[in-house]
Amino acid sequence: MFTSVNDFLNEWKQEAAVTQKVLDALTDVSLNQEVSLGLYCIGSLAWHITGAVYYFPLQVGVKFEAPDLQKESPKSAAEISETYKTVSQRLTEAFSEQVTDVKLNEMVNLFGREMPLQAVFRLLIQHQAHHRGQLTVLMRQADLKVPGVYGPSKEEWEAMNAQKS
Known part of the structure; x- marks a missing residue:
């Protein structure tokens, strides 16, 4: 549970x-790697992670400007990475400006589910971690070097x- 804005921002x-x-x-080249026909590929999964950073907060009234996230996932890994960086930074700024410690408990x-605002942002982090795990498995299958x-x-x-040797 986040008891303060700073708790969330730090995490x-x-x-x-x-x-x-x-x-x-x-x-x-790796963006088309998929676990199975018809399931997420690396590109669409990375784009999904990026979009969630915007759409989760938007659903609960934390608003900020974002690039077009409704378009099909880009064919450029650099574009996905840069878009994530932009959206993540803008979420950080918007959260700092629009959320208070008191509001976290509203x-x-x-x-369709009622929950405290802090739970939404916990869910965002968990959602991202869940899909990041899937992404690293696909990266391994695509023979990419997986970062820790x-x-x-x-x-x-x-x-x-x-x-050490």
Whole structure:
């Protein structure tokens, strides 16, 4: 639970930095990698993560300007990464300006469910982490170097162990 605006902002900045690191590791060629025919591919999953950063807050009245997120997922990994960076930064600014510690406890309706505002932003972070996990599996299948998220990745462990030898 977030008891203050700063609680959320501190956690968001950490989580957004990790997501940014994952998105920065994508390549244009990798965007079509999918787990199974007809399911999310890397590009559409990365775009979904990016869009959620705008749409979750919008549903509960936290508004800010964002690029066109309703268009089809870009064919450029750099465009997805840059758009995420922009949307994440604008969420940080809007949250700082539009939400107060008291407002965090107000009940809001998100997709038909009543919950405190703070729960919406917890759900946003969890939603992002959930899809980021899916994304890293697809990245591994696409032979991309997967960056560490909550600890070193396989490649990072190997590099650390090589330095010890």
